[in-house]
Amino acid sequence: MVGALGILAAETAGAPAHADVSWFVRSAWLVPLLPFLAAGLILFLGKRSPGGGAPWGIGAVGASFVLSLGVLWHVVQGGAAYEASIPWFAIGPLHVEAGILIDGLAAVMLVVVTSISLMVQVYSLGYMHADQRFTWFYVVLSLFTAAMLVVVVSNNVVQLLVGWEIMGVCSYLLIGHWWEEHENSSAAIKAFITTRIGDVPMIFGFFALIAATGFATANIRETTHAIAEGGEVSTAFLAIAALLLFGGTIGKSAQFPLHVWLPDAMAGPTPVSALIHAATMVAAGVYLVGRLFEVFVAADPAVLTTVSVVAAITMLGAALLAIAQDDIKRVLAYSTLSQLAYMVAGLSLGEEGFTAGFFHLFTHAFFKALLFLAAGSVIHAVHSNSMREMGGLRGSMPVTFRTMLIGALALAGVVPLAGFWSKDELLVVAYDTGTTWLFWLFLATAVVTALYTTRMIVLTFFGSYRGQGHPHESPPSMAGPLVALAAATAVVGFLGAPQLGAVFGKWVYVGHPHEAHVVPWIAVLSTAGALAGIAVGWLVYRDARGVDPLAARLGPLWRVLERRYYIDDLYMAAVVLPVRDRLSAAVVWVDRHVIDGAVNGAAWVTRGLARLVAWVDRHVVDGAVNGLGGLTGSSGGLLRYLQSGNVQWYAVMLFVGVIALTVVFIRIV
């Protein structure tokens, strides 16, 4: 943010070297700056502004969206990558800059973040209109958007880290937005701490990058180049650095084993889930790998294999969990885990998978935001998250139904919606690169995805209504964004359609532009898989009434799914409670009894010595002078004097000690 301010200064000074670059690209620093200024404006003036400050936020992100389109246009026209920076601060040899790095990847991400944020902010006008902290909600939403955009445009890892962590704190604030409920604030803490567990290794990975340049710079291109080129860096160092960096992805993108926070994060308002916990922030982990891709490619192949394995576990494991959820948002949350894993797995396939992974990030952002906002519309109408209290809403909420159906079909991978194209591309790349096991896993997960998606749609919109009251369609401020996102979901897939030239691969790639191609049998197979999943879902759930038919059939396995494989229970019992309650108590015990015990013991010994001296003084010295007897009565005063802890007395004693010690000390040294 301040970085952006600085670039303003640099730009006004004139940058003729980039005269051929469009104004939009040179002004890309404005994209994060506008929402940031809006956040400050709403914070201080929001309550006194019309609309509770929300128009500021919407206006700012709207302007950022337009600017982002301008930036993307530069990329579409085949413009080169652009980097600009100004000095931020220096510490010893390390010169940290504030700057922007705009390439195809960044440009696409800018459009994704600003467009989804715009939709979500408009939608929140309706969804949050009665909220007592409406203005504050818009402050944090705007701040989050700014932070995410800082991450996207950063040309160095220090600035990226600043945006990264501010996103994290905004996520914390928004998950805990309704902090009156203990459950919500606990979910917020869980999210912050779990992601931080991933962030710490990532920061160490950044250190490795910086160290590879001899602590000279934190610039992304220079550091990744320095570490990937080798030089002084050993292969082991490189591999460890890459794995450490991946820690950030595991945390932020909620991959196994740090996935546990995301389902709980559904405690936040639904627009937040759509923006932060589906479309943008959680995708930042994937973006991180993409930004630092050179490191991962140059490292030992075992690193990318590890990435594949983590993604594979998350992909199928989370998809299975989605089947057993009753809370509609949790179905979508596990779906998000699974879909993020698709992206990560795509990147793990190397340069070919890079484009496919990011294409899936791109399409997923639209259809998953759509699904969440549609789910929010349903929740808004029935006042419950539980699908037991939904059903039959097809008639009463036609707009929500139709748009959510489009989102669901896209998620299930039905042609020609967005999800089909990106999933198909991932399958093709897995096949082309000979990663057969991942190919079949993609396919298997796609079947499960179609199954749980169908289950969700059926339980929500078909059958008869099981909840309270008379649900009705949401207001235009909410329905409008649904329609817009549904339209996007219907068309964005074509950007990667090989039949239409797959232009996405010309924008986002490493090495050389990505050439997508059609493998007919794969397209047929994936469509068959999706249809199979849908068919099974329809057959199992079309007559479901409250109780899940699979629960009885799966028996104990269902229980395992309901308990999320017992992973959360394990963390609670093996890490959280022992550290929070027992280890901390042990430390305090040591502090009080061992360390302070030694201190108080020393004081006790000193007092004892003083008493001894007094006794000697009284009985031996005085005794010799005055003879025995008759002194016991008057000696108490001195004793009390010593025991009372009189400071002046101690001070005198210590000062005498100093002089004595000084003499000794000087003699010996």
Added chain:
Amino acid sequence: MTWENSAITITTLLPLVGALVIALVPKGQDRLIRGLGVAVTGVALVLAAAIAVGFDYAAPGLQYVLDVRWIDAIDARYHVGIDGISMPLYVLTFLLSFLCAIYTWRYLPSPGRPKAFVALMLLLETGMAGTFVAFDLILFFVFWELVLVPMYFLIGIWGSDNREYAAIKFFLFTLFGSIFMLLGFLAMYFRSEPHTFDILELQAFAQAGGFSRGFQVVVFGAVALGLAVKVPMWPLHTWLPDAHTEAPTIGSVLLAGIMLKMGTYGFVRIALPLLPDAASAYAPWIGLLAAIAIVYAALACLAQRDLKRLIAFSSVGHMGFVMLGIATMTEIGIQAAIFGMVAHGVITGMLFFCVGSIYDRYHTRQIAEIGGGMLQKMPKLGSTFAYVAIASLGLPGLAGFWGEVMALLASFRPNETLGLDPGLFRVFMVMGGIGTILTAGYFLWMLQRVNMGVLPDRWREAPLADTLAIEWVSWTPLLALILVLGLYPRLVFGMTDEPVAALMSLFGG
């Protein structure tokens, strides 16, 4: 007498003069006394700001120097001056003292007695400020010890229930350490040729190889012991939670905000440059104690039930990061340490202000008795508290981040030319990283239990007033500084870059 050579003296001693003036004011003049406190600290702050503005940050060495004869019998000189290492701490001293004086306009803990309270506060200010500009070991020691007395009385008279134990413990602990430090100073005096207490001359003497390695190891041990108590380094920290918990609010603010930094500053200003060989030898051990302090303090914080004690323990951890930075013996590490000192002063000082005001409302510091829901009743105070706590857990973009992350970065590769083992320091780095996770844990848990949830019935009718105007006045500068330092760290790094590079050149790199 010019401004150039008298500015430091005037500024530093002004509060002392103020204290004497206040001693002459009749007892009943409560408002006048408090007003004088604000006026004196305010003028001193303006003077300190003038020094900072007039300082040439590009020039090497000391500025605003005054070096005159003082106590001839022991060759002690009145040598004061300021450089980029002292500057941020010096200015922070005057800023925090001024804000404390404003705060005192409304809050004076039982048993009252404004005259003594304000006078002691001013005395404390002179002592703390003097420590950062003294370039003669005896002068340094005088300022160092001068701090002890007013703080002892502030805790012992205006403290809470267990104040006497805490005050005595604070006094004896610190005095115990200072004695060894003084011994070290004396040893350096007698060993130097010609005998001198002048820090710069001793530095030159040490550079010329005047102090043998064995001598350095012994003397460093003595000096470091005195400094370590003040920091406080683990395991010499147990006076701190007691002193903080019992001290009145402004006592805690100044204790955490400035006094702890006297210890870490002493390492950078005296122990390292005067005893360089020993510093390298001790560095791994200092790093170890620092890393232990980070994890240990964070764990201890998780178990605290008293809000103020929790913040006090958090200081032990934060100072651990400062010491870890110093222990790396690198430019990045030492600059990180100085940034960490300033950031901790601003943030933890502010946290103690918050806790003081919370106590003023609830009349309890027990987290369980407060019982949550503070944001419902006092949204402004609650939000302020949350903002500062989040700054304290090291969120990037706020002040707490840079000192910690740069200290960890320095640990990634400590000064290998001095024989420091990167493997060992990476273990410390990992411990520090774990510490940051635990720190986030205890602060967020604290916020959950104090700020969030539903207000308990017992407080529903209680007259809990949200943040008052006088509180905003005394807090706003700190709240703004937390953000400004976070976004623009050059404010401090720009000052420390040159002098720290000069310091490290003493180590041949």
